[in-house]
Amino acid sequence: MIDQNELRIEMVQLLDENGNGEEETLQSFSDDLLLTLYQWMRKARVIDERLLKMQRQGRIGTYAPFSGQEAAQIGSVLALDKEDWLFPSYREIAACLAHGMPLTQIFHYVRGHVLGGKTPDGLNIFPIQIIIGAQTLHATGCAWATKLKGERHVSVCYFGDGATSEGDFHEALNFAAVYQVPVIFFCQNNHYAISVPIQKQTASRTIAQKALAYGMKGVLVDGNDVLAVYKTTKEAVQMAREGKGPVLIEALTYRLGPHTTSDDPTKYRSEEEVERWKRTKDPLHRLRKLLEKRNIWTDAQEEAWVAQVNDEVTKAYEEAASVEAPSLADIFRYVYDEPSPLLYEQQQEVIRRNRVKEGK
Amino acid sequence: MIDQNELRIEMVQLLDENGNGEEETLQSFSDDLLLTLYQWMRKARVIDERLLKMQRQGRIGTYAPFSGQEAAQIGSVLALDKEDWLFPSYREIAACLAHGMPLTQIFHYVRGHVLGGKTPDGLNIFPIQIIIGAQTLHATGCAWATKLKGERHVSVCYFGDGATSEGDFHEALNFAAVYQVPVIFFCQNNHYAISVPIQKQTASRTIAQKALAYGMKGVLVDGNDVLAVYKTTKEAVQMAREGKGPVLIEALTYRLGPHTTSDDPTKYRSEEEVERWKRTKDPLHRLRKLLEKRNIWTDAQEEAWVAQVNDEVTKAYEEAASVEAPSLADIFRYVYDEPSPLLYEQQQEVIRRNRVKEGK
Amino acid sequence: MAEMTMIQAIHDAMRQEMERDERVIVLGEDVGKNGGVFRATDGLFEQFGEARVFDTPLAESGIIGTSIGLAANGFRPIAEIQFLGFVYQAMDQLAAQAARLRFRSAGRFTCPLVVRSPYGGGVRTPELHSDALEGLFAHSPGLKIVMPSNAYDAKGLFISAIRDEDPVLFLEPMKLYRAFRMEVPEEPYEIPLGKARVVKEGEDVTIISWGASVPLAAKIAEEMKGKVDIEVIDLRSLQPLDWDTIYSSVSKTGRVMIVHEAVKTNGFGAEIAALIGERALFSLSAPIVRITGYDTPYPVPSVEDDWLPNAARMIEGVQMLMRY
Amino acid sequence: MAEMTMIQAIHDAMRQEMERDERVIVLGEDVGKNGGVFRATDGLFEQFGEARVFDTPLAESGIIGTSIGLAANGFRPIAEIQFLGFVYQAMDQLAAQAARLRFRSAGRFTCPLVVRSPYGGGVRTPELHSDALEGLFAHSPGLKIVMPSNAYDAKGLFISAIRDEDPVLFLEPMKLYRAFRMEVPEEPYEIPLGKARVVKEGEDVTIISWGASVPLAAKIAEEMKGKVDIEVIDLRSLQPLDWDTIYSSVSKTGRVMIVHEAVKTNGFGAEIAALIGERALFSLSAPIVRITGYDTPYPVPSVEDDWLPNAARMIEGVQMLMRY
Ligand SMILES: Cc1ncc(C[n+]2csc(CCOP(=O)(O)OP(=O)(O)O)c2C)c(N)n1
Ligand SMILES: Cc1ncc(C[n+]2csc(CCOP(=O)(O)OP(=O)(O)O)c2C)c(N)n1
């Protein structure tokens, strides 16, 4: 009988919790790259905290914070080319930003503006997916198109541990492996799907091993080690780009905050557990240690950087808030290329009603 | 990286194509058991051939023959207790019969009678499932109920290689492993889903290895070796019954006939391929060889047995055909426990219309 | 009697039925330790333990599909779909499997299953959390559909749903979960499925509604009192449907307005209008008005209030009817 | 011109569009080497090769879901669902994903996808192969629904569907695949979506129908000629809907019968009746009749002919209408 206990699966880690690692490996990361990775992680953390605060102030809607998962998102997305495709869920704000999504666009989304899903032209980021797992199939289809056209772009699909239980995940990985399309399935295993711990989500010891069901390559990486994530993703992307097929990456990580702003995580996880991850495994912390060892980042620089990001956030918020509030009539433009006569009638009714309301 | 090429998966085989095997292992099968297995396989083959013929004569509707897969079905189902639950697809007529389904019942089904799905009381066989893979979840739920009630029945779910691509298959195996319920997922990998060969169905080298995605035990067995199927299933069932969780069994086999009576298999597979399976791998053939070696079955016995089964078929057909043809009004009884007033009205309309038609 | 919100009433019904009948079990995403994202199942895990209350993997088809097996083998599962917009993932298991098990097996197997799910708009949720999809299930024979509009009904209808021998979809208007408190008996009681409630009697116009839209309809009727005498009907269940109550009212008023949150085209409002056009045509003195969601996907929070049936649209509808 | 069956016309449309536009690709179960279980895609694999025609794994959500990605990234997939009864497995990808991609992205991404699927009864199929489920999709904004009733329309409508910028569900009445031959132009042509066809003009009764039921309606109209002058409308597409043609006819006849194979409750017939009740009420001189499948799951072969709309039921309906 085949038994998972006979599988040996090692987790890729380059930088341990204290910022130490094999010297040679670490040397392969230039100062510039380390700084870029760190600055993006720090920036993401600041933005996340500001968004959380704004939600509490009622300035934006329900929000799903990602603090704790910066290494997984930034490390993977910075390993991509700008033309590569992203398929995010609600949790991948950091990845989206680092791939080029303007912050104002994020504000449109969290403020419930009609433009919230309208990725700027030229940027290949699919709208944020709410239905858990559904985007895995879109990513596979998109990568399939890329392959058929002979382009070299890779599609990267983000999702959580919970998403691996959905049928769509299964069908997406199977199609991807059958057609050998250039897609990376990037699972951020943050140990919980809302309140459900990974042990209740699946009996498999890792998510990476699920790749075996599809004859696909799989890899487990320390998701709080941005260097490991970066390197692993780079390798996977290169394989995919060269036509060697899809890869499933499991990045082990942890969300430090609630599932969303409507969630009370004390119902289902202990303070000690959260504290442990916060204290010993914060992804920013360990890279910061390395930067310090290399003497390439100071407290002053950090302060200036945080201030600059805070400014950016304020400006982006103001810019977003200054965009005209949408009217219901707008949405009718996006149902079909051309509305049917009956739909057009409804749109006209809305416009009329709107005029009445505004006293015109 | 995790790679399927590092997996070692062996196929369980006890009896080779010439009816040879390890003497000691073969000795563990009593003459009685061998005879029962053989007689059921032979009986199934005769029934299948008769049903095919009747379909060609227009006496029954579309039919999905199973010839070639007798060892997989008979070997597995005879390893069960009578109270165990069966979840068949359209291809498992042999398994259903050997688990106790009356042949008349099969005739009701293939004749499109309302009673076609009405398993006799006391027999735990779910109605034949048409939606590929959907029954995997029912089997898991049923086994879960068994476990919660503290009963010792096992649920056995049959499906094909194609079914493993459906999301439901994935969700069913995942639930089964998470809750450690006593269910056996029995996949008859007959190498095709209608016209689609297994290589286009999945890139995984075996279906058995898909068990690893769920932290479940998996096993690959020669599906044309009834002894191997019997023994493997017995072991899996025992594990499940003892609370050691679900098992995925892949039985490698081949359907010798068309997918259904509407299918033309020459469109997608070569005659040589079919011939090879027919000539060298027929599951009846190799057990027959063993029986001959043991001197427990003669041509005369075979002839008598075939005649007896043919008789049974004729009688069952006649019995089924003598049951009153259903009327449309009957089906209204099975929509709800009690029809709603509007549905009752529709039923009355049908009854009235029927009376008019019959000139009453 | 106790003052209860609707979510408390639903919780109460579940708890009491679980106490009464050990075949009743609860499963779904986050329904256990977390007590459900709306706290509908709060405390059930603690009270009944992990052999009766199950946090499932994240898979809707899995939840409904395994519930069918559980139901066929002796249990009475209450399965939660966390938000109704996620039910598309379970459509086959609901509409082709649960709905047809009795039919397919000519009565040998049955599926006494309650699928409960929050639905409806006005609460600024992300996409696909607010969709009203009852119309899909009304087109799926073998399912029952119950949509309560208040705490009292919710408890009584829920208990009937659990005791029913067939699969029942129990759709809970999340906007109303904590909107009102009302007197609810502490002991268990049943409200039969298929009996509408006349919320308010009236002579001029009939408003037919269910779930989330009922309080709005009642409010309009109240507001317009003196000017227009509106009768408000709360269908409570769409399947089975209480045609008799609709018929009596329409015969009396001759003017009909149907209100629902689902998109207009092929919403259940269409079915009611069609039944009236078939069976009560000559009672009508005015066209049948439907006030519904527009024929677009449910929109983003910033415009949802204008998209939903609202007072302005309903009053205009009533005024139009009164012109006849 | 050539004499063609409907399946040939559909095949022809696919082949010609694939020749014209290399973004058009075909995927589905058994559509490649096997040419489809009804031979709709016969020869396409041989002509266009394995970079344009794909035998997919057995997974409907996978077929539609990957098609969305293909469509968003430059292709125009034609995806086959082998029988419409299997579409439940793809409901999320169809109704919540394909239908909403344009909406969700405020126009940035679109989904020019055709999902074709055989449907309809009378051919003695196993369970869930005959279900008419157009009503579910009519309640899903963002989708278009086309249901041809003959070879000529099938080709022109199919070509329009492929060239459309939005997802189109193209539902093919399998009973009619080879039932008739008719003259079909050999060159490609478009029939615009949203334009109904008046099959036969008449003064007394309007029969509104689509897909599989149209030939039956036409036959009844022919049979009753002299006694009742029946106008027959073939909607051709339900979304967009040609209300103007319905309205003209109803204004003229005042008597309406709607015929469809889907179950009655919340079928698309309900929507048409509701629109008439809303916009043409005072044109009516008789109740609106719906002749449809009964409100049960599609039954076994031995009783399906009585379950489906048939001549006896339709004639009775017309006679009832003429009593007003
Ligand atoms: C199909 C579907 N089912 C349920 C939900 C509700 N829901 C939103 S997030 C979530 C948990 C997701 O967990 P995971 O995939 O681990 O991602 P994480 O939130 O941890 O990043 C659930 C159940 C949903 N959005 N879609
Ligand atoms: C959900 C669904 N999709 C498609 C079909 C059509 N169909 C019937 S059998 C079949 C192939 C099944 O192959 P497999 O699972 O290998 O079983 P086998 O027929 O070989 O025993 C297909 C595609 C179906 N019945 N249900």
Ligand SMILES: [Mg+2]
């Ligand atoms: Mg998670």
Ligand SMILES: [Mg+2]
């Ligand atoms: Mg097969």
